[in-house]
Amino acid sequence: MDVITEAAAAPVKLSVIAGADRLPIVRSVVERTLFIDDWSVDDVADVKLGVDEICSQLIAAAEPGSSIAVSIAAGPAGVTVQIDGWPDSAFAFDTAGFGWRVVETVTDAQTVAYVETGGGRQVVVRVAKSRTP
Template sequence: MAEDNMALPDAAPSRAPVELRVQADYSQIPVMRAVAETIAVLTDFTLDHVSDIKLAVDEICSVLVKDAAEDAELVCCFERLEESIFVRIDTDTRTDLVPDRGSFGWHVLRTLTDTITVAHEARDGGGFHTTVEFTKAFGSDY
């Protein structure tokens, strides 16, 4: 029987961004949530922080899908930085009113994340391209 003495690659988490594109539909949100959870676990976040990231992705996707333009894609990009994870979620929306920064959901997002921003760009033919970005540091507390 032959022995395989191949060296295993370094087990350190990759810093390559991960991008996922799905139809902007509620049925796709569990996929986004599962990918967020997997990336957070592989990035060595605590279980509490994994839950925070998963919940933040779920909330943002839900709000964006609710106002998504017809046939829009929901795009989520995860990037490991030196001491945090950066998440960008965007889609084409019908209005520039999402997410509502006065809502309870926005308050929860501000609590779950270390930084969070929203940007809207007008699209040709009407509507907006809405982008929500957040970071969560490895050692951040509530």
């Protein structure tokens, strides 16, 4: 995934309370970031759809009062989006369901990692999409 953002500018970062009412904000930031970088409408829609699915899973399992953090690094070759969430400790990201299949279809690379921190268990999801010429 690092090749895609090799020449990317500083990432755009957003942190919001993990609530369904915050999804439109995340969608808007992803969309605007890519449109400013002159991405095609179809590619923007793909990235937004993937990010929406990931955020929806993290929000549904979020600890009360926790947040999700989104980092968007777009460059000439593509984009990498990292989404960090702090769901309850029993949460396992669903990579077998239809939603994850959509993420795999609309992005070129995906990773899910779990990080044990002093404040709980963090889930880090990264997706990347190459830019369509």
